Amino acid sequence: TSYDDELRRVIAPSFLELVRKEPWQRQNPHFDLALLDYDLTDFPSPVARLLPDHYALGSSFPGTTAVMSVYRIRELTDRYARELALTRLVRHHLGHVLGVPQFTRKEHVERLGLELHCTNPCAMRHAPTVERLARLALEESEMGWPFCELCTRELYSIVVRHTYTWS
Numbered sequence: 001t002s003y004d005d006e007l008r009r010v011i012a013p014s015f016l017e018l019v020r021k022e023p024w025q026r027q028n029p030h031f032d033l034a035l036l037d038y039d040l041t042d043f044p045s046p047v048a049r050l051l052p053d054h055y056a057l058g059s060s061f062p063g064t065t066a067v068m069s070v071y072r073i074r075e076l077t078d079r080y081a082r083e084l085a086l087t088r089l090v091r092h093h094l095g096h097v098l099g100v101p102q103f104t105r106k107e108h109v110e111r112l113g114l115e116l117h118c119t120n121p122c123a124m125r126h127a128p129t130v131e132r133l134a135r136l137a138l139e140e141s142e143m144g145w146p147f148c149e150l151c152t153r154e155l156y157s158i159v160v161r162h163t164y165t166w167s
Contacts, residue, residue, distance in 0.1 A: 003012065007048055009039040013068050014060035019065040031097050032065040040069035040112075057089055057133060058098035060115070068093050072130040081134045088137035091123040091146055101153045102123055108150055120148035 001047055002014035019025065019032050042056035062076035075084045096100050101109045101116045110126070118124035123146040126135040127133035128154045140146045147155060 003038065004041075004048065007041065007045070009041045009043050009055070009067070010067070011048060012042045013044050013055055016059060016061045016065055016069045019067075020061060025064065029064075031094075032072055033068045033094060034065065035090070035096065036067060036069050037071060038069060039071045040067065040101055042112050047081065049113060057060065057127065057130065058093045060093050062096060062099045065098065066093035066097045073133070073136065075130055078135055081138065083136045084137035084141055088123055088127070088133060088140060088146070091128070095124050095147070095151065095155065098155060098158045100151050100158065102154050103155070104137050105150070108148070118148060118151050122146070122148035122151050124148075 002011050002018055003009070004011050017036070019034070024030070025032070035140070040056045041054060041057070042059040043051060043054060048054065055072060056069070057072060058066060060066040070086060073082055073085050076085060096115065101118050103116065106117070109116050109117055111117075112126055115126075119125040121139065121143065123136075123140055125136055127136050145152070
């Protein structure tokens with residue numbers, strides 16, 4: 001199981017590994033997006049226990065799956081802000097599952113742990129807290145399209161490549 005009773009959180013690396021090893025994933029590789037109503041950490045259990053105040057809004061395994069939590073988003077009292085934040089969280093992690101930003105990118109990118117994030121005004125910017133997530137979501141909602149030009153090109157390239165691979 002990926003739920004840690006002591007921490008009362010889902011351990012994202014364990015959850016992602018369970019999904020990666022599921023029989024359906026091995027038989028017919030596909031993308032999985034999971035949205036949970038439990039608190040989440042992106043550290044393995046031993047490390048998470050040393051840092052009990054650390055939480056994650058989501059975690060991704062490029063090419064396969066992402067797990068996201070609405071647990072902290074529920075703290076937002078404004079309904080519109082909650083909806084924007086949730087939409088932005090899903091866009092961000094879907095981008096990671098698809099492999100955006102790409103590891104070959106050299107500009108407008110920052111590495112945080114094992115993940116790459118865009119530094120442009122874009123849904124692929126890092127949002128470590130629910131407050132920052134809500135702030136970025138509002139800013140990006142005013143842009144019209146939530147992805148910058150670089151991430152849009154990468155998304156288009158990936159979708160086209162997968163479309164012709166799947167056909």
